[in-house]
Amino acid sequence: MRLVDFLDRSPAMTNSDVRFIDLDNDVSLSYQEMVNASIHLADLLRKKGVKSQDVVATYAPNSVAAYCCIFAISRVGAAWLPLNTRSTFESNLKLIDKSEAVMLFVDKGIAAENPQFSDHFSDDQLISLDGQQIAGLVFSSLSEAPSQGFSFDGQHPATEADQALVSLLATGGTTGDSKLAEWGSLAWQTFTSIQAEVMPLPDILACYLVSAPMTHAAGIASFAVIGQGATILVMDGMVPERLLSVIEAYGVTHLFLPPTALYMLMADEHVRDHDYSSLRYFWYAAAPMSVEKLKEAIAIFGPVMVQTYGQAEAPMICTFFSAQDHVVALENGCASMLRSCGKPSPQVELEVMDDDGNILPCGEEGEIAVRGNILMRGYYKNPEATAAIRKSGWQRTGDIGVFDEQGYLAIVDRKNDMIISGGFNVYPSEIEQLIWAHPAVKDCAVIGVPHEKWGEQVTAVVELKNKNCVPKEQEIIQYCKDKLGSVKSPKQVLFWDELPRSPVGKVLKKEIRKFFWEKEGRKI
Template identity: 45%
Template sequence: MRIIDFFDRGVSLDPDRACLKDASVTHSYGEVQKRSYRIGNALIAGGLKPEHMAAVYSPNCAVAFECLLGILRAGGAWVPVNARNVAAENAYILDNCDVEVLFYHSEFEASVALFRKECPKIRQYVCIDKPGAVAGTPFVEDWIANAPETDPDVPATRDATASIFSSGGTTGRPKGTQWSHLTWETMIANFYSSLPIGKPPVHLVIAPMTHAAGGVAMMLMAAGATHVILPHFDAEHVMHAIEKEGVTHLFLPPTAIYVLLAHPDVRKHDYSSLEAFIYAAAPMSVEKLKQCLDVFGPVMAQTFGQAEAPMLCTCLTPKDHLVLGNPKLEHRLASCGRPTMFTSVGIMDDDGKLMPPGERGEIVVRGNLVMLRYYKNPEATAEASAFGWHHTGDIGYLDEDGFLYIVDRKKDMIISGGFNVYPSEIEQVIWGHPAVQDCAVIGVPDEKWGEAVKAVIELKPGAKATEAEILKLCKDTLGSVKCPKSAEFWDALPRSPVGKVRKKDIRETFWKDQKRAI
């Protein structure tokens, strides 16, 4: 099935049911379907071919989702663009993924000005909330005004490219993970087999639609879910929305959940409508998870995945969480669940041998959930696909009951607040400071962020620098997500006999008393 077929299934269940609801509009499934027809037909009339790339660059809002559905309706491939990235990184993503059409919110006009210079393959810009600042840039409502309100019905094979999500690289440059319609179909099958739907869902969309929240929304459309869209995370707004809207499903990374738990009014709201409160993207504190079960009830659900094998390689279901107080089983709360129905998960050593239960090695997965390939990057594809399995870069083990535990990371990547951060990119910036001799950027344990980005710096003899100026340099260059949370200065960084900085030794300084290594 095409992804758009799952949305159309939601329409068939009840075309009058609210589909997208934000602060400005509420559109029913039938209305959204007709708007997707018009957007899709306008894209086709403008020359978008099947499997060619189009992107949406916007905060969470109803019209952004409609443009996404329009891209899929036209047979195009959706390239998510994270609004939190710095403009230069998004310019690289758009150009590297050969994006031809960009729908954007006027909030990002300054970034779009850069794209017009750096992304020559983009031949059509469409502003989604008003006419664009540059002459000739249409407002989406005007652009689709004369488009037919009929289904263009563009066929697609299961292996056709449906989307390209960005993943990181060892140099920090994002790689495009190429998903087929079958990738999406498998993810949706894993979702419903792991988290069966009860009453008609109400999904609270808070995290960026370019990440897990968007994926959950697309999956829940097949069940005719109402998507209540918040523009950004605010603990009080989230609590009110769950109670007021009768929310059944939501996704948040652990960092946001910790903010919810710390709010003084967290126990003053009714969460009885919840069926699945999904957390993922970073390790979750077991103690905080116990608090969640106490506050929100037996509704917590954890998934494990990555851009290359999206979201549902494993699932710790709400039922799996019902081990609190059982000394023989409570340790499962530190796991990320069992492999999902349509994905195989194994533990592999460096020679390609699968390890028995309890033995640590690299977590590998295979099946139709795995991406087609890295876009235009056969070398990286071959490396990640060694021995016929996709290599996640995470170290873990499976217990005797098949529950997966992640204990370390094979490469230098840091996951802070659910976002991938690559140390080499930050180190390049810090090395450019005139007082810096050398540096190492690592992830250190942090109760809120899971891992906090930290810079450990060796200054040149006689040179001086402050933590504040290092952090400002990083923030100005890379943005707040990649900026270290702290920096400290050492007289000398530990080095190997050949002079290479020993990051493992630096990390050990901060992780030695922890029960986890990520």
Template identity: 45%
Template sequence: MATTPVDDIAMIVGTGGTTGLPKGVQLSTRNLETMTAITLMSYPFAPRPVYLALAPLTHAAGVLSFPVLTMGGEIVIMASPDIGHFLHLIERHRVTHTMLTPTLLYMVLDHPDLDTVDTSSLQCFWYGSAPMSAAKLERALHRFGPVLAQYFGQTEAPMVATTMTPGDHYRPDGSIAVERLTSAGRAAPLVTLAIMDTDGRRRPPGDPGEIVLRSSLVTPGYPRNPEATAAGSPYGWHHTGDIGYLDEDGFLFIVDRAKDMIITGGFNVYSAEVEQAVMEHPAVQDCAVFGVPDSRWGEQVTAVVQISPGHTIEVDALHAFVRERVGGVKTPKEFLVWDDLPRSKVGKVLKREIRATVIGSAG
């Protein structure tokens, strides 16, 4: 009986395009087998799981179906991203597994039906594909209990280069490990992960640099684009384009996308750190922080925020709130309040589009 060679290309997946033009990424049978094995090894799976897919199946929600199917599970597919319907489907189908981007999870936490539906069937509630607010994650842990789970990966290393299991969110005494809530977890099984400087030297714990990895999880490359394929793996490692550091226990903390670092007045400001501070405010549902050209500072730290339903906030009060947490240099010089933020089909905030709009309106 003929079998498919493990290095055959199984699919070509488009990148999200949140930081540049989308590219096609080749994923082999080996890549998908590795991703499925890591997921089954790392997260809880009782027999016959029920998986609820809200996000498009062409992205994270789709590939998370693979491990569920290997367990003989059931996939419930939503036709549109209706948060109220999502909650009621969990109760109706006794859903055990689901996945949301942080933006959609924030909407769940603010939804009026949340306290009236039974979500006790959940075993694993993944969040990922974008940075998660630590303050809102703590809220989710109090509401859903020890089922929240994170992953860090990218289209080129699908989904699970690192894993943050439900248990990793807690200390041995059962209290929430607030010091780890901004972590993306530890290197997944079958993945070797390191932090590297621009000269290819590995950085010690605590020192930031580019996140690089080696694994059978990593793509063979970009179709008909040998230049991009070669550029993605200098020094024999896959380079993610993300900046982060490892702590002494091997937990990864993602500082920022390399392209999103802001240089203002000679200081490096990581937008993800500022976004965490902005998101601590209970009136903020979502935000994007970026740099815009400035004749005095080189770049001016700027924030666009979306307010949670039923809340209001004064910009001066928000400025003081953030300054208290990150200091004057990192605090946005300008806060803009929008009714909604543009997002990709998988729910990621399109920071590049927001920045272009702000710069265009200022010009």
């Protein structure tokens, strides 16, 4: 299944009230108009020589125009490479080079600021866009039905095999350079069918808001609701008061945000002034979330919070923690259940294993392994890296997890984040969960830093809600000792104005470690 199939086969094709609406650029297209526009652009790509299974990249802010480019790429059978405008230009160039992209849709402003594009693409390989035009064509002309005899008829090219390459997704890069995960047709079909099953459309007109980067989870999750026939609202960036107003004004039913963005919403002084009764699914993922902040979110937005677990290699819905699960956990005062990411999703096999591949019973920690049609095909042109994470038919995630007796999975930590201090294994996430609950703390990261006696010393780096109200270091240390004991408690606490984060909001522990470890000439 191709991305454009979600559009072409959507029930919204016959309903002009269901639309793609760009809140920043005053663009509104019906599904049929989006089909027409994507056919015009696909014809342009074909004339430029783009072939089935070529790679074509998009490098632009969130917009309806960017969606049109994605559908055009898919319509010619090419693979989509999304580039995040919040990433550095240099890191995006690396992804372009790795992917061997033959064409680039690029925002006019980005192209003007970065003449280095000419070193990677000819003028004919660069197609400019802004919020209201693509390749010099405005939407009033793009959205017209193609004329008779149009050279591209929109029919499916011969790439319908289950493993046809549909997209390349960059891995998080939180521990090193990003790799490119190949998402095939079957992975996309499996991912979206799971999403439709666990999050069915409500009995009101569905409206999905994309404000986090559409190149990542927020945009990826939109294709399932496009296939179901939802209105797609698009805005670039997240100004809390504006986003909260949009939810109320447009009756938003679906919203995806990483926890860092959710924290920003909850910190806004007007967060309780709006009506969120239209919301059915407030989807959070991509990073752990404090139990205390999760309780606050449910109090503000209602019993609509849902969580999933996954990664670029095993797309984002390997587990599902439903809104009802959240309610049950709250009613029963079960904080451990709220720390979970739910149960394995339909169509996904997920186990916790030891290093030898033995499946561990509930209560025992081990590495999370996944298998099923949801998995990536492999790392793009990197068979060695693919083989390194696949053993006996299972794909290792690099995450440490544990099942409880009810079958709920909790993510303990990244395997590579474990601290070894004085011979003890210390998992940072347990400490981070506790520090997050401190009333002065906005966010934190716990790492191991060099120590002559202990090997590694548990260290907390804290970002505060109010930089004028700084707790004492010893207060945080004692706060942890009272709950966790001395072994797991941080031995030092540093207060930073801001933690380094990836473009999708994940704290970059590798950058924090670098601050402490560089003088040692090693990273572990």
